[in-house]
Amino acid sequence: MFLPTYRILRQYNKQINSFRKKSVSSSNGSESPLDGIRIIDLTRIIAGPFCTMVLSDLGAEVIKVEQPNHGDPCRKWGPFINNTHESCYFISINRNKKSMCVDLKHPEGKNILLELARKSDVLIENYVPGKLDELHLGYKDFKKVAPHLIYCSVTGFGPKGPYRDRPGYDVIASSMGGLIHSTGALDGEPVKVGVAITDITTGLYAHGAIMAALFKRTRTGRGQKIDCNLLSTQLATLINLGSNYLNVGKESKRWGTAHESIVPYESFPTKDGYFTVGAGSDAQFTDFCKRINHPELSQNSKYSTNELRVRNRQELEPLLRSIMKMKSNEEWNKIFLGASFPYGPVNTLKAAFEDEHIKAINLVKTLDHPVAGKIKVVGPPVTYNEGGNYVKSPPPVLGQHTNEILTDLLNLGEDHIEDLRKRNIVQ
Structure with missing residues (x-):
């Protein structure tokens, strides 16, 4: 995978940081709600990255910690932009973040993360329960060095129960949680929703939980452990379907686009759609x-x-x-x-994005990416009249900010950083 070196990206990062500072005060001189909050993001794929993107839109500094030479797996999920290796999938859920590559299995890599935690407010991860504990990077390990840290785990099935050790994906949770059983044509086969909606709703639950924990910390000064999981989220979002079964024993069925309780x-x-x-x-x-x-x-x-x-x-x-x-x-x-x-x-994507209303509210934003050039993202759907959501920078290239974070936050010298690079502890 072609990547610009960190030296080439230094100037670009300075320009982006300058824009970040300007955008903070671009609405009536007001700061964003989470300005000054730093988040360590150890998540991959969708649920966790979607959560941290929402928090980054609100002003949090999100440091996405990735595996050297590999990074988030969805970096490799096409299609790709402008004949580069920059993935549309990755770009959709990783704006406003910084990318830092660290080998978490190496003792020095672990120490870098623990030191970073001392200067951060939140850590969010989506490893299988117990995996980070084996690496001595679990909640108890971080609590010793950073008792103020809010540690959020996003998993498939949670830390308890017989399924705790199973990997969890959106389609599995929506299968086991009753959503796919309830989706599809009348008397037809079960159908998966077009996007990973269970991942997205789990990310939103995690975002709300982190906001609540930050608010509580203003009173107690203490961090805490938060657990979010896909299967519990899926059952919670069944709303009336779940209530129908729990209270009157009514099983769900597939209705296509129709509603069982409202007609029409x-x-x-129609003639054309x-x-x-x-x-x-x-x-x-x-x-x-x-x-x-x-x-x-x-x-x-x-x-x-x-x-x-x-x-x-x-x-x-x-x-x-x-x-x-x-x-x-x-x-x-x-x-x-x-x-x-x-x-x-019922619009195609072309019709949806070209709708006069969507254009009028300026929901789609254009950004300058250091590799892919001009890219477009769907901006935050929530607005504030005093500060709030901002699309500040494009999704990062793998390892784009490693040098900046090691230098500016952890005060490591250039020789030390170069040595870590040569030994593949950082990238």
Whole structure:
């Protein structure tokens, strides 16, 4: 894998750091919520990196510690940008971070990490439970040298129970946690969600837990251990489906895009695609029927209430499909303009990113990457009126900031660092 040397990147890093400082005060002179917070990121793939990206958007300095010569495995997951080895996958969840390569199995590598912990606020890792304890880099080891440190573990199944030692991936947790069983066409095969949604929601739970622990530390001065896992997150996010089973023993089933409790609430085929409509109240259904030029449907005694529409869905839904099929998505968009009910086309990614609303809110950001050139990322979806979320720098090249961190934070001399490099302890 081609990588610029750390010497070539020094000037680039200085420019990025200068931009970081400017962006901090770019909104009414206010700082971001997590300015001054430093996070050691030992995570890979999605859940952990997504969590630390959210925290980095909020101002935290995130140091991504990677394995020399290899790095995060998703660096190798294509497609790649502009004929480089820079992965779209990696770029999607690693902006605003610094990359430092350290061999954690080497005693000197461990010491570097322990020293870094003394000057950091949070450590987040996603190793199988017990793996870092074997390396003497578990919570107890860090607590001895940095009792203020908040240590967050993100795993597949948590530190307890018969599955604790099993590796966990999104598709496994969503399989075992009931999501895939509930997703797919009516009477069809189970279907995986298009993105790793269980990883993402676990990362969001971890982000919230870390924020809460930081807030508690302002009162106690102490750090603590946090455990988040994919399977527990998946069950927690079943919401009404989980409640239905737990309280009345009702098993879930696949509904495609439809809703078992609301009719109409699904994607209907049109002349040129699919269009989604949801009528959550009887008044909304009446408005919908008027706009599709069939007001008699809302007056029909079989469909006058949502309870009746659900009961008679097998008769009503085919009628609505035949009506919606008569016009294009663009035509339905114009007909439904100003409607009381929610609606929208089923967009391709091209249509989604070219939507006038997405362009108007400037959600997509363009960054200068030191290797890949111009890259685009989806910015933070949350805004603050005083400070908050900023896309400050592109995802780092592997080992891009090793020298900076060893020099500026740990006060190591150039000769010492060069010796560590020659022995492959750092990169």
